[in-house]
Amino acid sequence: MLGDLLFNVVAFLVALGALIAIHEYGHFWVARKAGVKVLRFSIGFGKPLYRRRGKIDDTEFVLAAIPLGGYVKMLDEREGPVAPQERHRAFNTQSVWARIAIVAAGPLANFLLAIVAYWVMFMIGISGVVPLVGSVDPGSSAARAGFQVEDTIMAVEGRDTRTWNEVRLTLLDESLNAGGLLDVRVQDRDGNSRVRQVELDASAVLNGGADVISELGIRHWWPDVDAVIGGIHAGGAAEAAGLLVGDEVIRVNDTPIEYWRDWVKVVREHPGKTLDVDILREGQEQTLALTPGTRQQGTQPIGYIGAWETQSAGLFERVRTVVQYNPIDAMGIAVTRTWDMTVLTVQMLGKLVVGEASLENISGPITIAQFAGQSASVGLDHYLGFLALISISLAVLNLLPVPILDGGHLLYFFIEAIKGSPLSEKTQLFGQQIGMVLLAGLMSIAFYNDILRLVG
Numbered sequence: 001m002l003g004d005l006l007f008n009v010v011a012f013l014v015a016l017g018a019l020i021a022i023h024e025y026g027h028f029w030v031a032r033k034a035g036v037k038v039l040r041f042s043i044g045f046g047k048p049l050y051r052r053r054g055k056i057d058d059t060e061f062v063l064a065a066i067p068l069g070g071y072v073k074m075l076d077e078r079e080g081p082v083a084p085q086e087r088h089r090a091f092n093t094q095s096v097w098a099r100i101a102i103v104a105a106g107p108l109a110n111f112l113l114a115i116v117a118y119w120v121m122f123m124i125g126i127s128g129v130v131p132l133v134g135s136v137d138p139g140s141s142a143a144r145a146g147f148q149v150e151d152t153i154m155a156v157e158g159r160d161t162r163t164w165n166e167v168r169l170t171l172l173d174e175s176l177n178a179g180g181l182l183d184v185r186v187q188d189r190d191g192n193s194r195v196r197q198v199e200l201d202a203s204a205v206l207n208g209g210a211d212v213i214s215e216l217g218i219r220h221w222w223p224d225v226d227a228v229i230g231g232i233h234a235g236g237a238a239e240a241a242g243l244l245v246g247d248e249v250i251r252v253n254d255t256p257i258e259y260w261r262d263w264v265k266v267v268r269e270h271p272g273k274t275l276d277v278d279i280l281r282e283g284q285e286q287t288l289a290l291t292p293g294t295r296q297q298g299t300q301p302i303g304y305i306g307a308w309e310t311q312s313a314g315l316f317e318r319v320r321t322v323v324q325y326n327p328i329d330a331m332g333i334a335v336t337r338t339w340d341m342t343v344l345t346v347q348m349l350g351k352l353v354v355g356e357a358s359l360e361n362i363s364g365p366i367t368i369a370q371f372a373g374q375s376a377s378v379g380l381d382h383y384l385g386f387l388a389l390i391s392i393s394l395a396v397l398n399l400l401p402v403p404i405l406d407g408g409h410l411l412y413f414f415i416e417a418i419k420g421s422p423l424s425e426k427t428q429l430f431g432q433q434i435g436m437v438l439l440a441g442l443m444s445i446a447f448y449n450d451i452l453r454l455v456g
Contacts, residue, residue, distance in 0.1 A: 008373030013067060015372050015387050017043065019110065019394055020070040026109025027072040027102055032056075034098045037089040040073040074102075096417045103409045110395035111338060117388035118334035125324030126381040128163030132221040132319050133186075134261075140217020145198040147218060150189040157183055162323050164213065164220060171212050173340060175200045176347045223315040227263040229307050236306020241290035243307060244281065251278035260309045267292050271303035295370075341389060345396045403428070404435035 020043050028041050037057050042048075044064030051062045074091040075082060082090050091099065131153040136143050153161055156170040174182050181197045188194055200216060213220070227249040232238045249257050252266050252275050266275070271294035278287050292303030325333060368390065375386035399407040408431065416422045423431075 007377065008369045011372035011376040011383070012369035015383075015390060016067055018387065019113070019391055020044070020067070022109045022113045022391070023106045023394065023398070024070045024072050026105035026107075030102045030105035031072065031074055031091070034094060034102060035089055036091050036094060036098075036102065037075040037086060038072060039075060040071075042073070043067070043070045045069060045071075096413050100410060100413045100417075103406050103413070106406055107395040107398045110391045110398075111342070114338045114341070114388040114391040114395070115331075115334045117384045117391065118337050119327075119330050121381050121384040121388070122323065122325045122330035122333055123327055124381060125322040126163075126385065127320070127322050127379060128165055129220065130319040130321050131161055131164045131167045133218055134221035135219040137217035137219075141199050141215075142217040145184070145196040146194075147186070147196055147198070148188060150221065151186040151194075151196075153184060153186050154193070155185040163321060166323075168212050169340075169344070171200060171216075173344050175212075176344070176351075221319055222259075222261040223312040225260050225309060225311040225315070227257050227260045228309060228311065230310030231308045233306030236304075237291055237293045238305040238307035241277070241288045241305075243277075243279070243288065243290070243305075246281070248280040249277060250280050250285070252276070260312070267305055268302040271295075271301045273303075338388070338392060341392050342396060345393055349396065349400075402435045402438055403431035404439060408432075408435055 024041060024043065028038055031038055038059045039057075040060045040062060042062040042064055044062075044067045046064050046066040048062045048064050051060055053060060073079075075086060075089055076091045077087070078092055087093055091102070094102075133142075133147055133149060133151040133153070135149060136147045153167050155161055156167065157174045159170050159174075161167040161170055171182070181199050184196050184198050186194055186196055198216060200212070229238070229243055229245055229247045229249075232243060232245060249263050251257060252263070254276075255266070257263050257266070271292055274289055274291045276287055277290045278285060290305065292305050294301045295304055371386060372383075375382040398405050399410070401407045401411040403409075403412075412423055412428060412431075422428075
């Protein structure tokens with residue numbers, strides 16, 4: 001709907017603006033400290049929408065029309081004539097180590113932004129759901145490990161897990177690092193602590209976009225409430241099908257529905273497919289044709305109808321939690337989380353390069369905008385977590401040794417430091433051409449994946 005689209009776009013632009021501004025300010029700040037003259041600081045490309053002149057060096061600060069990046073233009077003899085009295089302030093005349101510091105400062109600024117975002121997030125408290133097991137699929141890896149209903153997952157390989165999100169990240173991280181059997185400490189329904197060894201094959205998650213929790217054969221705990229419609233969003237699939245508040249869903253395509261969670265499962269598994277829904281309304285059975293809408297969860301489409309139940313309002317307090325720390329502890333955890341997510345991002349990129357992970361895992365601006373809107377709609381804590389994760393991804397991407405990216409420039413400079421002279425302009429130009437092709441290919445894949453997700 002238009003309101004959701006606008007909300008996603010605004011959330012995306014706010015996040016993207018912050019990421020670009022921090023990244024470019026890293027380059028800008030170190031360049032100034034190194035004595036390099038900065039000609040322009042631009043957020044965005046293309047036609048300037050806003051500009052002003054700074055008091056130092058008459059630097060031009062620009063906000064441009066295309067918000068998919070930015071740049072810091074410095075005085076440089078390779079890009080135009082430089083007055084003799086200002087030659088010492090040109091970028092290309094600086095020592096190789098000064099140039100390395102200026103280029104590396106952008107990605108480092110993004111890592112610092114991630115740490116600050118995580119720090120604030122953990123201080124204000126991040127809301128989550130206690131990892132309480134609701135069901136275990138027969139024959140699954142979790143079933144073979146002995147998981148039981150109402151087991152609470154306390155730690156994975158010795159790393160505490162207080163929410164389902166922490167369980168998900170830790171399982172994925174540990175499976176990529178070690179694979180094989182993982183020690184999962186749980187507290188059973190009687191309060192006893194037990195260690196269950198579970199086998200997780202991360203390849204299904206990397207190649208199919210499956211959820212790591214579902215891949216184990218575990219379902220989140222959900223209260224046993226009847227499938228009675230408690231509320232309906234205007235303009236949604238539920239309203240279009242004629243569902244009303246108070247209707248009880250009893251069958252879907254002749255399959256009995258016992259609880260609300262059964263109804264949710266059916267809807268999520270049938271995006272865009274028409275269902276014959278038998279309901280009980282004022283003691284009378286009726287059959288309605290319902291076609292769930294489609295939205296993305298990760299790389300997978302799921303169905304939704306714009307309806308909710310109200311019976312479980314008080315029951316969910318059992319599994320709601322807020323993870324919160326004091327400022328000192330929050331900083332330590334923020335640094336650790338940034339490091340862990342950086343390592344995980346690098347591992348995922350490595351899997352993509354060697355073909356062990358599907359290219360479907362690459363997301364473009366459309367999918368990122370959807371995630372921005374979803375996280376912002378949940379709350380500031382989740383939006384900060386999203387901002388930190390995207391900032392880490394941007395930093396890692398920029399540090400790849402691909403000419404045209406920061407990492408490519410750093411590669412050139414390190415080669416110069418080793419051999420004592422810069423690479424020839426012909427070699428650098430050839431490398432930049434290769435980098436542009438690689439970057440264009442990556443962007444094409446990202447946009448292609450976005451379009452596929454939009455059309456289901």
